[in-house]
Amino acid sequence: MMRDPITDAAQDPSCLLCLTPDRGGSWWSRLRPAQLRNFAADPMTWTDAKTALDKIDQSHDFTFEIEFKCVETNAVYVFASDASRDFIRVFMSAGQVIVNSALMSTSPGGSTQFSAGSDSTNRHALTVKMIKNIITALIDGEIVYTRENLVRNAIEISAPRSNAGYVYKISITDDTTGEIVWQAAYSDLYDTSNPWPSPVPENFAENAKAFYDCQAVVQEALDPTHDYSFLIDFKLDEAKTSGNVFSTSLSDAPFALIFQSNNQIDFFTNLLKPNGGSGSFTSIYAYYQSDVKLQGRHQIECKIEANMLSSYLDGVLVAQKTSNLERTGTAAVGLPNCNSGYVYKIQITDLTDNQVVWSYPSEAERVRLITKTNVRTDRGAFEAADETQPARVDTALDLRGKVSSYTVVVDFEAAEFPETTTMECHQELAGQGGALIGSGTPPICSIGYYLASSGSARLQLSQEVAGGRHVVNATLTGRLSGRHICCGVVEVDPAAPLTASTLYLDGVRIGNASIYAVPTGNAAVSARCFSIAGHSFTGGWPPYTGKVYSCLLFDRALSAAEIAALTPKQA
Secondary structure, three states: OOOHHHHHHHOOOOEEEEEEHHHOEEEEOOOOOOEEOEOOOOOEEOHHHHHHHOOOOOOOOEEEEEEEEEOOOOOEEEEEOOOOOOOOEEEEEOOEEEEEEOOEEOOOOOOEEEEOOOOOOOOEEEEEEEEOOEEEEEEOOEEEEEEOOOEEOOOOOOOOEEOOEEEEEEEEEEOOOOEEEEEOOHHHHEEOOOOOOOOOOOEOOOOOEEOHHHHHHHHHHOOOOOOEEEEEEEEEOOOOOOEEEEEOOHHHOOOEEEEOOOOOEEEEEOOEEEOOOOOOOEEEEEEEOOOOOOOOEEEEEEEEEOOEEEEEEOOEEEEEEOOOEEEOOOOOOOOOEEOOEEEEEEEEEEOOOOEEEEEEOOHHHHHOOOEEEOEEOOOOOEEEOOOOOOOEEEOOOOOOOOOOOEEEEEEEEOOOOOOOOOOOEEEEEEEEOOOOOOOOOOOOEEEEEEEOOOOOEEEEEEEEEOOEEEEEEEEOOOOOOOEEEEEEEEEEEOOOOEEEEEEEEOOEEEEEEEEOOOOOOOOOOOOOOOEEOOOOOOOOOOEOOOEEEEEEEEOOOOOHHHHHHHOOOOO
16 A cells, blocks of 8 residues: 555645556546635644744744735634734734734833734735844735844743634744744645545636647547537636637637637637638637626537537527538647636537547546556556566646646656666656756656766756756765655746756755746657656666656645655654
């Protein structure tokens, strides 16, 4: 069975992928967005915060950070204990955000208290800095309070509570040592109990979705002489005024649904065109037309039968063209995307053959299948069945077009490289694209272990940033042997812009690098999906697969504490 830390981590809403051989494959939940915990309905006492604060040197400098949004605004705690004097207390009183700290005061034995504003029902970031004899508070980066010439007090720590609403993050940093004293665990801030897959779909208006697998499948399967049904179950985002429900360039669209700025929804297809016309596509306009945007969840189906085009809204025929159309005879297939809201289901059916051509969520997402090439799993690990042949495990997960922070965790057994060699030896561990191939073909993200031609052993995290290859390369004290856990953590800040990457081995940070740019979401042509246990992208160097016991992929940057929790304690 899986070790408990891996099992626990796989339940995290930010865990996109969990690969373990003993369960026969992968868990993948792209349709499962994180659900914030409402502390007003489900209060929390932060006993681990008290435990950590009990050990601090109270003469040090500290920074307290919290991001929150209140549901209740009177006599409730954002982050505060019941004690009147404590390290830090943030609470609501008569609609005001009150901050109190007994660590510093104008006279011995007192405390410092002030209001940080009244706009608590929107999301805000509060930072309180206690540096030497000065306390400073900032809301969303703007200073709202500062007080100098304060004295330090020795205080008793009590466990703080939260019962005011939503909390996105909390951390306390010892600025004297530079170490994080404590931070709230992700599993405490978010509800991790919702089942896989989530009934709450992803909002593609916030994070546009390109259907790469649809393009590949339809290009292969589409017969322009056949009849087809295109069905989509969707809901428009309330803030959107126009966009693609499912569309690409119209000349490359066998099936396209577009939400226009006048509230109209139109269907286009390049399988039909006007009789004798030079156009490469035709359409049904006014699929939906009103002064009011289509509200709520609906199902649209369009049928292309012979030279007739029929469209249905929630099962009711709303538009039809039965004459003056002819087949184009060809059908280019572009890359469809959605940027207009929620998609619950898409299905393209060949009515001539009575076969489903493509659907979303795909079968791979629902049952989370994987494709193994020359890989055996019967000995508790992914490993090559034939060491002389390339081996890898391809998943259905495609990260192209997705730009966010992420973490890759790989539990692996190091490959045994030759004792004497002048060639580089590579063991690709996990990622989309090769970690160790030439700089001209960047991966989306990838981790690998290798032996340089100089004989030094190294771990490398590679990724695409601003169209180029960005690398964290850590030289090890010697070759690895036995089982290890490697973690690549990448924080992407589009506003800066900044991409900061850190590499861990067995819970210890071994390398980091930053670049003032962010990924574009594009990569090498060969980087088609997320894979583990070696790749076919060897770049001409001898490949070694070793063993991979498990792999986790998160769509956020894990903290050092969370990485430590995933790393078994060494005997």
